Amino acid sequence: MSKEDFLPLEITHMVRDNCLCMHLQRAARAMARHFDDALRPHGLTSGQFSLLMSLNRPDAPSIGSVARLLAMDRTTLTANIKPLERRGLVHVRPHPSDKRSRCLSLTDEGRRLLREAFPTWQSAHKSAEGLIGTSDAQRLRDNLVKMS
Template identity: 60%
Template sequence: MSKIDILPFETTIMVRDTCLCLHAQRAARALARRFDDVLRPLGLTNGQFSLLMSLNRPQPANMSQVASVLAMDRTTLTACLKPLERRGLVNVSADPDDKRTRRLTLTPEGRKLLVKALPVWKRTHAELDRLVSDPEHLRADLRALS
């Protein structure tokens, strides 16, 4: 192995300390664990909460709209919807104008669960906002990166 093939350990430290992707992934995992923990008594994960919340709208959403909001592909969205549909929280139906398009709506049970989950989400967010110096700036920066 030549010297060109060897990266010094200092490079590893530099990447560890400066890599935005690494820090975003670590923060996302920590946030996901925190929200999973507080939503668990309601039988929800953080991803399920976000999915249900994305369906809280005046008109039924289609798959593409929800996938876009959640930054996931339609195949992943379909897999995430299945347990919520089995629990009777979400209804997936054909669009009356285009049978190829699926419309997603919250059921009354899904709405009731969101009402229960929202105070938990708000309380947890208030705790998190106290941990960062400027939460609104952080949100703006994260939106810029996404």
């Protein structure tokens, strides 16, 4: 390959310094690591905590509605549910009105673990928000909600 096959290095630097997508991805990975480290003593990742929290409601939601809430495709969500189901934290059952669809609910153990992990999440969230600044964190949340 010759030098002419590559874009100029200045373009690489411009994208590195300005690309919103790349900076959001980097920040998301760093934030996930922060919460993963905090939740590790509970045997959870940040993604698993979010998934369990999305099921913390009186009526069992469908896989499709949880996938939409978490902005995941159904296949990825199903793959993420399996280890939680094996651990006895989540129950998967047919939808009462549509046997082709499945509903998700927390088991007693899932609710217990979520209650136990919540104060840890609160502490991790408070420290993350402190790094960003409370008013900036709210503005960031508002803007991210607008994007999704």
